[in-house]
Amino acid sequence: MKAVVYDDYGRMPELRDVPEPECPSGGVVIAVKATGVCRSDWHAWKGHDPVSLPHTPGHELAGVVASVGSGVRDWAVGDRVTVPFVCGCGLCSWCLAGEAQVCPDQTQPGFTGPGSFAELVAIHGADTNLVRLPASVDFVTAASLGCRFATAFRALTTHGRLGSGEWLAVHGCGGVGLSAVMIGVALGARVVAVDVNPAALERASSLGATAVVDGGAVEDVAAAIREVTGGGAHVSIDAFGSPELAVASVRSLRRRGRHVQAGLLLGANATPPLPMDLVISQELEIYGSHGMPARDYPAMLALIDGGTLRPADLVGQVIRLEVAGAALATSDQASAAGMTVVSLGDSHPGER
Ligand SMILES: [Zn+2]
Ligand SMILES: [Zn+2]
Secondary structure, eight states, rough: EEEEBSSEEEEEOOOEEOOOOOOOOOOOEEEEEEEOOHHHHHHHHTSSSSOOOOOOOOOOOOEEEEEEEETTTSOOOOOEEOOOBBBBOOOHHHHHTOGGGGGOOOBOOOTTTTSSSBSSSEOOOOOHOOOOOOOOHHHHHHHIIIIIIHHHHHIIIIIOOOOOOOOOEOOSSSSSHHHHHHHHHHHEEEEEEEEEEEEHHHHHHTTTOSEEETTOOOOOHHHHHHHHSSSSSEEEEOSSOOOHHHHHHHTTEEEEEEEESSSSSOGGGSSSHHHHHHHHTTTTTEEEEEOOOOOGGGHHHHHHTTSSGGGGGEEEEEEEEGGGGHHTTTSSOOOSSSSEEESSSSOTTTBO
């Protein structure tokens, strides 16, 4: 089969022929129809998040079940599916409680094993991790949910408990951030969006953000948000992942506010100096968000099926597998163009 492979950190990935994956016991092999290009893949490629080499990236996938391993109950060849980027083992107490996103024996396609920048990908624990796609959700849209949109959805609903009329601050308007803006607006919140890229702020406004803060022009982003929101945001998310944004996010909260860390903080960025004095005196809540388990997808898919959420609007470009490696190599660069999704299926409207 064809797959995108890199042999060393930072070396340009290549499309080449590799052996097909074996179907794991309890798992499936999926014929990939679409797969997202994500900054998490870029972190692995740069060596920030070590993987075994050579490596095939890709963790935001949708496709069709191509083969089914022994012991799988619920899935058959031909089923249209997606998966969370964290796949639980299906056996441990966390998975049995529906919390597969923190499974100690988790697998992640594109990190713990070969990923979905390939014609076929193996997925473990099918009965725990596969998500059936409604007929109305096409593969490119489904791939765009895999990590950023689902992470934002869970960050705001499960962790943030964001309510109608509340203020949401979104720090960083990339894939997670713009997803958070869209979801926040759909939940009836007032959204203030922060970025240093004016085009990203324009995009946030067009998605319904009430206010924007240009982080490159304002001395104190947190103070600007407290001003705009009349005392601070009820919920704030670092949707990019940097010590500065994490601190600003916590400082932009009102009393009893909830900060959710969704952007990855790795290596030298792993220990931001969060103001724990404020966390105590104002009883702030701090959450980490690690994707969303398959169990929680149906609620999100119902809002997409009904048209309340329109993740397809966040897809900026659809590309072919031949250029996926080059797209990955530049996926750290600030862009307001929206998410890039690789299509391996039949030609798709808007495909380039
Ligand atoms: Zn588990
Ligand atoms: Zn991702």
